[in-house]
Amino acid sequence: MTMAWKLVCKKSDLVVGAGVAAMLNGEQVAVFYVPESENKVFAIGNWDPIGKANVLSRGLIAHLQNEWVVASPLYKQHFVLNSGKCLEEEMSVPHWQVKLEGDDVFLASI
Amino acid sequence: MTSTVSFLTTKPHLIVIGNGMVGHHFVEQIIAQSGHEVFDITVFGEEKYLAYDRVHLSEYFTGKGAADLAMTDGTLYDEHGVRYFTNSLVTEIDRAEKCLLLQNGESLSYDKLVLATGSYPFVPPIPGHKRDNTFVYRTLDDLDAIRACAQKVTRGTVVGGGLLGLEAANALKNLGLETSVVEFAPRLMPVQLDDKGGSVLKGMIEGLDVKVYTDTATKEIVDGDNAFHRMNFADGSHLETDLILFSAGIRPQDALAHQSGLVVGERGGISVNNHCQTSDEDIYAIGECALWNNRIFGLVAPGYAMAKSAAGHLMGDAGVTFTGADMSTKLKLLGCDVGSIGDAHAQSQGCKVFVYQDEISQSYRKMVVSEDGKKLLGAVLVGDNSYYDTLLQYYLNAIDLPEQAQALILPSMNGAPAALGVDALPATASICSCHNVSKQDISDAVCHGALSVGDVKGITKAGTGCGGCVALLKKVVDNELLALGVEVSTDLCEHFAFTRQDLYNLVKVEEIKSFDDLLHKHGKGHGCEICKPAVGSILASVWNDYVLKKEHISLQDTNDRFLANMQKDGTYSIVPRIPGGEITPDKLIVLGQVAKEYALYTKVTGGQRIDLFGATLSQLPEIWGKLIDAGFETGQAYGKSLRTVKSCVGSTWCRFGVNDSMTMAIDLENRYKGLRSPHKIKFAVSGCTRECAEAQSKDIGVIATEGGWNLYVCGNGGMKPRHGDLFATDLDDATLVKYIDRVLMFYTKTADRLQRTSVWMDGLEGGLEYLKDVVINDTLGLCDELEARMQHIVDTFQCEWKTTLEDQEALKTFRQFVNYDGDDTNVVFVEERDQIRPATDLEKQQLIAKVG
Numbered sequence: 025m026t027m028a029w030k031l032v033c034k035k036s037d038l039v040v041g042a043g044v045a046a047m048l049n050g051e052q053v054a055v056f057y058v059p060e061s062e063n064k065v066f067a068i069g070n071w072d073p074i075g076k077a078n079v080l081s082r083g084l085i086a087h088l089q090n091e092w093v094v095a096s097p098l099y100k101q102h103f104v105l106n107s108g109k110c111l112e113e114e115m116s117v118p119h120w121q122v123k124l125e126g127d128d129v130f131l132a133s134i
Numbered sequence: 135m136t137s138t139v140s141f142l143t144t145k146p147h148l149i150v151i152g153n154g155m156v157g158h159h160f161v162e163q164i165i166a167q168s169g170h171e172v173f174d175i176t177v178f179g180e181e182k183y184l185a186y187d188r189v190h191l192s193e194y195f196t197g198k199g200a201a202d203l204a205m206t207d208g209t210l211y212d213e214h215g216v217r218y219f220t221n222s223l224v225t226e227i228d229r230a231e232k233c234l235l236l237q238n239g240e241s242l243s244y245d246k247l248v249l250a251t252g253s254y255p256f257v258p259p260i261p262g263h264k265r266d267n268t269f270v271y272r273t274l275d276d277l278d279a280i281r282a283c284a285q286k287v288t289r290g291t292v293v294g295g296g297l298l299g300l301e302a303a304n305a306l307k308n309l310g311l312e313t314s315v316v317e318f319a320p321r322l323m324p325v326q327l328d329d330k331g332g333s334v335l336k337g338m339i340e341g342l343d344v345k346v347y348t349d350t351a352t353k354e355i356v357d358g359d360n361a362f363h364r365m366n367f368a369d370g371s372h373l374e375t376d377l378i379l380f381s382a383g384i385r386p387q388d389a390l391a392h393q394s395g396l397v398v399g400e401r402g403g404i405s406v407n408n409h410c411q412t413s414d415e416d417i418y419a420i421g422e423c424a425l426w427n428n429r430i431f432g433l434v435a436p437g438y439a440m441a442k443s444a445a446g447h448l449m450g451d452a453g454v455t456f457t458g459a460d461m462s463t464k465l466k467l468l469g470c471d472v473g474s475i476g477d478a479h480a481q482s483q484g485c486k487v488f489v490y491q492d493e494i495s496q497s498y499r500k501m502v503v504s505e506d507g508k509k510l511l512g513a514v515l516v517g518d519n520s521y522y523d524t525l526l527q528y529y530l531n532a533i534d535l536p537e538q539a540q541a542l543i544l545p546s547m548n549g550a551p552a553a554l555g556v557d558a559l560p561a562t563a564s565i566c567s568c569h570n571v572s573k574q575d576i577s578d579a580v581c582h583g584a585l586s587v588g589d590v591k592g593i594t595k596a597g598t599g600c601g602g603c604v605a606l607l608k609k610v611v612d613n614e615l616l617a618l619g620v621e622v623s624t625d626l627c628e629h630f631a632f633t634r635q636d637l638y639n640l641v642k643v644e645e646i647k648s649f650d651d652l653l654h655k656h657g658k659g660h661g662c663e664i665c666k667p668a669v670g671s672i673l674a675s676v677w678n679d680y681v682l683k684k685e686h687i688s689l690q691d692t693n694d695r696f697l698a699n700m701q702k703d704g705t706y707s708i709v710p711r712i713p714g715g716e717i718t719p720d721k722l723i724v725l726g727q728v729a730k731e732y733a734l735y736t737k738v739t740g741g742q743r744i745d746l747f748g749a750t751l752s753q754l755p756e757i758w759g760k761l762i763d764a765g766f767e768t769g770q771a772y773g774k775s776l777r778t779v780k781s782c783v784g785s786t787w788c789r790f791g792v793n794d795s796m797t798m799a800i801d802l803e804n805r806y807k808g809l810r811s812p813h814k815i816k817f818a819v820s821g822c823t824r825e826c827a828e829a830q831s832k833d834i835g836v837i838a839t840e841g842g843w844n845l846y847v848c849g850n851g852g853m854k855p856r857h858g859d860l861f862a863t864d865l866d867d868a869t870l871v872k873y874i875d876r877v878l879m880f881y882t883k884t885a886d887r888l889q890r891t892s893v894w895m896d897g898l899e900g901g902l903e904y905l906k907d908v909v910i911n912d913t914l915g916l917c918d919e920l921e922a923r924m925q926h927i928v929d930t931f932q933c934e935w936k937t938t939l940e941d942q943e944a945l946k947t948f949r950q951f952v953n954y955d956g957d958d959t960n961v962v963f964v965e966e967r968d969q970i971r972p973a974t975d976l977e978k979q980q981l982i983a984k985v986g
Contacts, residue, residue, distance in 0.1 A: 031410045038952075041688025046952050056953070077960065084692075086660075095662075097691070
């Protein structure tokens, strides 16, 4: 199976230990740079379905029970960076596969 | 021609007809008991959707989609091999052959059958009731049709002023229609409320611009002169309206029972016994189609209880019987609280009634008690439901009422009995009525290892229905944990087994300068949203580094990270410092100009500053650049730090001022503005005892006297207001500052994370007197150090926005998107009173619909 990888930004555009927002095919993506993790970079939707605003990229990254999550800056629900799943409510946000090549950050739909 | 479908299986075939909330709950229950291993299970739903949350149906109009309301996406069914069919109508039951006939002509045999067909809305047979633009309020399809119609018309009317009718009226109002409610009975919510309660509710609803007609019968519906319909009433009056929504009650969906000859009630409903079996022992009926003891239960909780008992019986457990259900309800209708418990109409023999009515705040409360005054039999609440939970527990558990029982519905005053402690509840007390979870169920869950509300929710489902019981649930869980002797952990989080005060000391003593170092030496894992900001704050209060330094940036909560306050739509507000509330005309003009240039909503805050709302992330540096150029400083409105020092004009201008409160306020604000504290702190300075600056409600309050300054400490506004305590009197300027230095630094060193000064002082053993000893008498010998630490903070202050604007690396994080220059299209403003405000969900939908 082939994946459609899209270049979204340079690694230097990311913020260590935090998120930034990117636009991918008209969709807002929250891209997190977590050097301590296995993935290094994660990408989930930027839309917080509970707070109803495009803010997940601005939440704090947390490591809870061996999972990397972001706490929404609005009402503090946690979303798993690997899957987009919300820990408190039965809902999820989209997530993307991430690939690093040199300084380039690529995303692909899952 | 019919074809017969049979399955290659030896397991008996269980069919569930109906996939509403109760039908779905039944499937969940049977799966939970491994019923899918015993039975082959098939589910038929008539709608195109799988089960969805009808209790929160109205939220479909306020932004929730079908997927949000869905109770399952089919995964649960797939995982357990349950076949399910939507859009499928069962037309006949052949009990002799034990098979079903489907609308598409197929037939299907069953061994056990569960009818969960629910109910349908009753439409009174008024001539004209089938005209166009008439609706019922039951399914998502109904709501789609109502929304489509509402977009084209201006007036809507609900026929029926019961619970659902009022909810429907709320929906019509939210859709922007001029809304009326027509009720046949002499009052609103005739089932749950008494006359007085109904009339108070009517007044409140009319106050919200909804016209209410009670005691009104509709004779016919004909063409209107100025609107689509004209409703002619029995008394000769009439009402013109474009849309009519019937909500005049429900009727059980029992057609299949009639057709197949099952026993049904005189006024409908499939008769069932305590196991929810119908007159045919292989057929069960549950939910709103079932008639138990000649009663139909039109709420979801009894339906769930029936599902549980039918599932239990099918699995061979005859112990879980359905023996009726409590119909008490609590809800918010059009923003008005309404509660009804038990015998609301005081029909029990010999009962007595207490009534409390407050026409000013529009509230009405009634308690119905037994003849001897010992037990609560019923209650009615309109306007304030904060009394509901306690009353319900007295009622459900037949707890003896306190001596002054009437105080349970009186506004709180000294001597009133306290709310019922969870200790007083018997083990059988129902905590979550949606899922019928008792206190015993919760303590069982805790005994089996559930250590948090989240765990208990997962095991018992308590709190996952309407959510109204969560506060009580938390109390019960905490109480159970304590009873088991489980130590209530003081660890900051799973990464640090220390309190904030421990961490503060570690940082200071070991001269730790970064989160990573602290985590490496004293913690584990990688940190979370609790320990990161707490440590960030400690590092800032000890070393006072720039908070957006590369190694600190990932510790900052969103407001600290972007040096502005995030608002509900993801935009930010900007609050420059205005020390003491004193501002030059030039600066005031700059604020106005900036607000105008960026079209920011502008408001004077409660703390004498000016708040500019609606700036996008990428606008922040630009706007702050202009403000800094005009001489403003960051207002720290985002930080856990000193927010404002409020002041009056004092002796400078005021006829009564005895001292210069303005200069003192400005000096104090400038002195402490760089301090990072466990919680936000506020000061005020009043120039005389008239107290125009309201200093006694602040963390630090200063009031001028003939002899100097009086110092008040540890007051606060907010959720639980508390007046400050008088700490010292008639101080000179230098002593005042010295004492404040010491109090604030002692607080910063020793308080818990996010602990206000008031809570902190209450927690000090010895309280105010102890604090006085430490600060005034220096009993701990700490005062020199406290002052020195504060002086360090004062000397190292930097305006974070100024530093940020000079740091290209830091500025990069203010881009809206890393790879795109556009804006967030979800940020939409509308105008109100000549300024912007965020559009509501509904407004957004309408605006987008217009554009589309």
